[in-house]
Amino acid sequence: MSTATPTTDTRSGLATASVADTAAVVGGAIAPILAQGVIARRPPVVRLAGLLGTDDRSVRLLQQIQERYGTGPVRLPVPGRSVALVLGADDVHRVLDGTPEPFAAATWEKRGALGQFQPHGVLVSHGAARDERRRFTESVLDTGSPLHAQAGSITRVVRDESLHLRERSEQAGVLDWDAFVTAWWRIVRRIVLGDTARSDHRLTDLLTRMRRRGNLSVLAPKRDDLRERWRRGVRGYLDDPQPGSLAEMVTGAEQAGDAPEDQIGHWLFAFDPGGAVTLRALALLATDPQLRGRARAETAGRDLDGPQELPLLRSTVLESARLWPTTPLLLRETTEPTEWAGGELPSHTALLVPAWFLHRDASTRDDADRADPDQWLDGHAREDWMLTPFSGGPGVCPGRELVLFVASSVLATLLEDHHHVLLPPERFRADAPLPRGLNPYALRFGVSRSTV
């Protein structure tokens, strides 16, 4: 990183990083995030990033930026685009609370990437269309309810697939990513599209193909034929909705949104990182006997065949998403000139909230490198605007409660009467600083029957 003297933008009065520091941030922190795949992860690159320790280095890089330029917003002189880093809690709060006006969620970058498979998705919509799609999304996802309206059917599906997974893992003595993700996608397809979609991996593979094109954003030509195949595939489930599925709720007359296939595309896409978050949460539980003991106490005597709110397991999943955020950068775009303590930012400025850094900045947080599920249990993490694994404000993830419910229910069944030991290559100890990168595709657990 350069040692250039901090500069101030003479027009806006806000601190502006030097060209060398900007190149360091773009090359050392943002490029590795993009290379790992923002819309569909690229497992070999995720592995390489782990070997190269890019997560570690990028946190140190941003610490230096903060020391040099303050908490900002710090302008990055990127050619052709006004860009600023948002590094202070009050500013993060303001930006997320001010979504979608004057801080639009539908940034140019997201429209390019998500336009490949969900051009009418709520995240890339603005104005009245966004309001309507958000309303529709919230009603189907039952946003804010710890137990979804379809909690009974969801629990049946989760229990069924997790018991199968547990049985197979016990027989093999090992639970790895491949086995886990197969079960996870069965669960997701059954919850979203219905039981008959359990083995329809062709549909989710098609979505993955479109998501890979999304990684390339506007550089990849749009493939209308793929979108049409996707639309037809989803429509088949909507035309014959399975009881208890989200598809059934979508087809409820007063719910019908204008582009349900696009919203469903987002839900399936968004459940994908949920799998990584769940398996990393299992790694936290496997390596921390005290946390595991508390989780067992929470589930003891509960009927896991029925829906359960499991606050400690949910908080562990939230910690997993905090420690290893699956949306490492939150992006907003100003829709008008905005005033800040240091000066003005023009309209169409891209605002970057670097969650991966803010969650793990040891210079400001004593929980930077250790798990602290209690901060979610007692609620004070929800007031902390430096912690945004599910974003915040009006654009907060509307699937937050649903995915926490699903993930905590999966974990409850896996833990029930079974013991997990984290196996190499990804090893860490609960009483040592936790790694800043944790490759979910390399997670492996030894599994045995046990009650301790």
Ligand code: HEM
């Ligand atoms: C652990 C899993 C998940 C995490 C960490 C997560 C995180 C997030 C984050 C950070 C955002 C904000 C993105 C932005 O502002 O650019 C978001 C938005 C969104 N999420 Fe999730 N999400 C998860 C799972 C889900 C699931 C399972 C669903 C649906 C079933 C879902 C539906 C959505 C939707 C529709 C939006 C867009 C909201 C809007 O623009 O108003 N998410 N999520």
